[in-house]
Structure formats: C-alpha cells, structure tokens
Amino acid sequence: xxxxxxxxxxxxLAQWYRLERLWLICLSFAFSLVHxxxxxxxxxxxxxxxxxxxxxxxxxxxxxxPLPTYIQLDTDSVYHLGMVDGSATELTSTWAxxxxxxxxxTIHFAxxxxxxxxxxxxxxxxxxxxxCRFKDISIDSASTYRHLTGHVWQSDNLTIFLYDNGxxxxxxxTSKQHTSHFxxxxxxxxxxxxxxxxxxxxxxxxxxxxxxxxTVSPKQxxxxxxxxxxxxxxxxxxxxxxxxGESSRPSGFQTCDNCFQAMWHEAPLSRSPKRYEINRxxxxxYQPVNQAGQSGLIRIQFVVNCEGEQGLxxxxxxxxxxxxxxxxxxxxxxxxxxxxxxxxxDPSLRMPExxxxxxxxxxxxxTFRLKNGRLIDILP
Amino acid sequence: MKQLCILCLLxxxxxxxxxxxxxxxxxCASMLATNRKAASMFYTNTKREKIRHDTSSxxxxxxxxxxxxxxxxxxxxEAALWLEKTGDNYPKxxxxxxxxxxxxxxxxxxxLHHLDAYDALTxxxxxxxxxxxxxxxRGLTYRSLGDHSKAIEQFCLGIDSLAIKHGAEWVxxxxxxxxxxxYIATQQPEKALTDLxxxxxxxxxxxLVAYHRGRAFLQLNRTIExxxxxxxxxxxxxxxxxxxxxxxxxxxxxxxxxDEIDEALANLKTQTR
Numbered sequence: 106x107x108x109x110x111x112x113x114x115x116x117x118l119a120q121w122y123r124l125e126r127l128w129l130i131c132l133s134f135a136f137s138l139v140h141x142x143x144x145x146x147x148x149x150x151x152x153x154x155x156x157x158x159x160x161x162x163x164x165x166x167x168x169x170x171p172l173p174t175y176i177q178l179d180t181d182s183v184y185h186l187g188m189v190d191g192s193a194t195e196l197t198s199t200w201a202x203x204x205x206x207x208x209x210x211t212i213h214f215a216x217x218x219x220x221x222x223x224x225x226x227x228x229x230x231x232x233x234x235x236x237c238r239f240k241d242i243s244i245d246s247a248s249t250y251r252h253l254t255g256h257v258w259q260s261d262n263l264t265i266f267l268y269d270n271g272x273x274x275x276x277x278x279t280s281k282q283h284t285s286h287f288x289x290x291x292x293x294x295x296x297x298x299x300x301x302x303x304x305x306x307x308x309x310x311x312x313x314x315x316x317x318x319x320t321v322s323p324k325q326x327x328x329x330x331x332x333x334x335x336x337x338x339x340x341x342x343x344x345x346x347x348x349x350g351e352s353s354r355p356s357g358f359q360t361c362d363n364c365f366q367a368m369w370h371e372a373p374l375s376r377s378p379k380r381y382e383i384n385r386x387x388x389x390x391y392q393p394v395n396q397a398g399q400s401g402l403i404r405i406q407f408v409v410n411c412e413g414e415q416g417l418x419x420x421x422x423x424x425x426x427x428x429x430x431x432x433x434x435x436x437x438x439x440x441x442x443x444x445x446x447x448x449x450x451d452p453s454l455r456m457p458e459x460x461x462x463x464x465x466x467x468x469x470x471x472t473f474r475l476k477n478g479r480l481i482d483i484l485p
Numbered sequence: 486m487k488q489l490c491i492l493c494l495l496x497x498x499x500x501x502x503x504x505x506x507x508x509x510x511x512x513c514a515s516m517l518a519t520n521r522k523a524a525s526m527f528y529t530n531t532k533r534e535k536i537r538h539d540t541s542s543x544x545x546x547x548x549x550x551x552x553x554x555x556x557x558x559x560x561x562x563e564a565a566l567w568l569e570k571t572g573d574n575y576p577k578x579x580x581x582x583x584x585x586x587x588x589x590x591x592x593x594x595x596x597l598h599h600l601d602a603y604d605a606l607t608x609x610x611x612x613x614x615x616x617x618x619x620x621x622x623r624g625l626t627y628r629s630l631g632d633h634s635k636a637i638e639q640f641c642l643g644i645d646s647l648a649i650k651h652g653a654e655w656v657x658x659x660x661x662x663x664x665x666x667x668y669i670a671t672q673q674p675e676k677a678l679t680d681l682x683x684x685x686x687x688x689x690x691x692x693l694v695a696y697h698r699g700r701a702f703l704q705l706n707r708t709i710e711x712x713x714x715x716x717x718x719x720x721x722x723x724x725x726x727x728x729x730x731x732x733x734x735x736x737x738x739x740x741x742x743x744d745e746i747d748e749a750l751a752n753l754k755t756q757t758r
Contacts, residue, residue, distance in 0.1 A: 165533060166532040167532055186510065186513065186517075190506070191506075192507075193506035193509065196510065214521050215521065218521070229517075229520020231520050231530075232516055232520060232530075312509075368558070378742050381744050427564070484589070484590065484591055485591075485737070
C-alpha cells in the first residue's frame, strides 16, 4: 500500500503534534523542578530586599496569631523591625545573606528556614512567621476614614461593622458569630491600613489581621489581608449604615486576648496552693451519687476571660477502661455547677505572677476520678 | 469635628497602646530568635507534634513520648492506649508506664500491674525507675490503695537495703517521709518520728518533714512539740517559696500546702484553749 501526499502530511503533522506535546510536558516538568528547587533554596539578597508586612505567626498547623509588624530590608544592609501602626519605636540593625545563611540583626537563620513563595516570606519552622511583600499604594487616609466609618462592609468571608466611636464588630457571615474590638486607620508609607485590635473592653490584648486598603469607592472597598484561608484581595460591599444607638457587643463569650489558645493559658493548678483549695471546695460541695458503674474520669475544661466572664465549657468523660463514657447528669451537672460557682469565680486565678501585670484570660482543666458516683481524686 | 476624630484615629492612640506595641514588637523579635533553628520537638504545638510522632520511627522513646503528649493534653483515651502499647512492645518501659499511671492518672490497679511487670524482669533486683526503686513506687501505690502495711513492707525494701549497705544518709529523705506517713496512718508515731529524724538529717530545711513531725507528735499528745514542728513547717514553707516558684512542691507524691499547715496550727490553738 502506498501513501498519498496528504496522508504523509497528516502523519508528519501528527508526529509534530506528539513531539510538541512531549516537549511541553518536558518543559513543564523542568519548570516545576526549577520552581521547587528555588522554593527549597534560601532566597537571594535581591529577592529579600524590600518591605514585608506581617500576616501571622503559625503557633500550630491550625492556630495562627496575627502579626502586625513589618520587616524592612534595605539595599544598604539596614534592617528595620517595627509595628505597622507605629505603636512602637522601630528597631534598626543590619542584615546579610551569606550562602545558605541569612542574618537578621544578630539572629543567624539556619539554611532553608527562610523561604520565599511568590510574595510570601516564611521565617522558621517552629512558629513560622509569614510576611507579605509590601506594595505601597497611595491612598488618602482622611477620605478613606469618611468612607469607612459608620458603615457595615461585607465580603464573602467577613462582615465588618465600623462604628464612629472607634469600636468594630467582626462577624462570620455564615455563623453570624461576632466579636468586638477597636479600629483605627494607620498610615504606612503612602498606604493606609485598617488596624483592628483590642477586645470588647479596651484596645489592649493584641491585634486582628491587618488590611491594606487598595481602593475605596462609596459602595465598595478593596483591601489585601488574611481572609482566614489566604492572603488575598477581598472586596467589601457596603451593606448599610450603622443605626444610631447600635453598639458593638460580642455575640457570645469572647476572650480578651486575640491570640488565645487554651493550652498556652492553662492556670497552674496541679501543684499550687489553689489545688488544696479546689480539693476542699469539691469535698465540701459535691454530694455523692451512689450508683454502681458511675466510675472513671470526668474532664471539665473552661475559660475565664480577663474580666471574669466564663465560657467555652467542655466536658468529656471516660470509663475505667479510658473509653468514652456518659455519666449520670446528676454527677456531671453538679461538677459543672461547682466549677461555675466556686472555681471560675475566683479572681486570683486570673492574676499573673507579676504584681504589676494586668489580669489575663485563663483556661482551667480539671479531671475528676470517680468510683461508683463518689469523688475519689482530682488528677494533678 | 470629624477631622479631629481622624487626627485622633491616625495618631498613636495612647501611652497604653504605645506600651502594648513595644511589648508586641519585643515578642516578635523573640519569636524571630526562636525560629532561628528547626525544632526537634514541638511541645505545645500539638498538631505539629502529632505529625512528628506519626512520621517518626517506632522506638520505646517515641511511644513513651506520644503517651506523654496525650497525657499532657488530657486526652486520656489515647494516652492509655499508648501507655499500654509502650508497655506491650517495650517491656523495659513498664516501669515508667507504671509511674505515669501512679503519678498522672492515679490509677493504682494499672500502676501496680505495670510496676509488678517491670520488677518481674529482674526478680532479684530492686530496679530503678527515674530516681526511685520500683519498691518505693509500689509502696506509694499500696498506700494510695489504703493498704499501709503492704506499703511499709515495700518502703522497707528500698530504704533498709540502701541504709544497711551505705548508711541512712544515702537514703532520699522523701522515702523516709513516705514510710513515716504510713506509720502515722497505722498509729505507729514513734517509728514515724524515727524516720522523720533521719529525714531531717538528710534535709534539715524541709517543710514536709516538719509538718509530718507535727502530726506524729500530735498522735503522741505532745502538743508543744507538735506546735513547734508546725511552726517550723510554716517557716520553711515560706522560705522555700521565696527561693523557688509559687507553685513549688517539695515532693509531688507527698504534697503539703501552706493552708494545711496553718489549719494544723489553728486546730492546735483550739485544742489547747
């Protein structure tokens, strides 16, 4: 069988297409290799030079604390560390890159601890600190303030109620849960940042994620910040004006600290004099419920905020074999009631060791061992 | 008026805010320093610690460490599971498993089971677990189960062999205290006082020893000496608290609290009135 010219042409075309596809696959493979190689490498001096705005520090894989700081790495090796809202005196030192090592001030970072991915700079692996490359956008702060204040703004992930009195409510549009804080605008370079900090009581106790305002119009603002999943440009639509008399209040229990994790703030009860008091409180107030089989462990955890409000009660119980078990509610209700009335109400629990420090949020975890409904031990 | 508000909002808010900012910046600088090396363990980063455990090879240390992490998180179901796995896979770990059941979970039957299994590995030798012989931990377990005579029997194993071999000054004073507590519980205050005298020789500034001396004297109706002992306990307690931290305990197995000492003194006053 002989091939006609068009058939040969088709065949060559098909071969060419195959080659091109193969070449493209190779190219993309090579590109991904180079990309991953670059990602694993310590960034170069040129890549690091510039200003980096803090996003958050990752205290665990699922727990992030906002980072309202900036790092500025100048071409002349000058290093600046400061607060975006100017609330602290900037620290100035020097920085350098030497092969795989990066030095910021006097801190030498081991190889591969400083990583760069697109515009995000990550420092460390213990508590990775994430910074975003800063792009200065000239915005008029006075007109931005006039646009923002007294209005409710909503994006897909967040609703922000900006009150004229400086308070702000942050609401999850899905759950409708909201927390209360204070807001202000901060000028950084030519840019304007929406700074949200404090709690329902005052402006202290940490920050919420920063938002860099990009564009402002009467019905819409665009801002860059952490939306709960990524650093992204969020579009906030004007929802409504805040009504006269409307005020910012949390929808439920709110800790004072914006970076609160129960395990980090546990009240040290296991050896302290408080343990003796707690043993006495439960011995005095707990009425045994004599019932065979009501044996095992009951763990009660809760949080008391800096002003003494209590919440986030959690009860887990285990049998003597340590498998989950449900106890008679006469027992569990009693234990929770004693915790509420006698443990959570103790103001000394919230007092820090330093006498001049402010009261703080604390978490309490108590585990009771029971035998047939009788309280026999409180675990250390 | 609005312009004034804007000005107020844009200026650093107050001295308090300034203070908070300085504190925040300082903590950020500290965190940068903390991040200068890669950690081998994450402690409080529970999720990262779990990933580390899941990816680390199976060793006695990794099993024990995992059990300990769960205990620390009060996740008792997983903690017990890994404690048992540790003992089953690495018999030499029965000792530490027993100690954890005793000290952290106050589960005395399980503690005894593991301590017995550990001791059975070398039947003619009183093996050590951390700084204590297994007999001592068994004694504490029996004491917690209310069986003081068995507890004394176990305490004697550790104390007497060491005292005969090297002298009483080589015995941990806390071991004498534990035996004394069981002597007091079984109405043998003279024996308790003998042990507490030996304990005092090994640590003369102990609030724990003084407190239990007070209790032993009370049993003998020697109230004046009891009062002196409780007053000594109160003095040493305050002195030790000043030296160490507020939640310091001389002996976690025999905790003594300041309020407890004060109450003993107050009761004594009521009795002598």
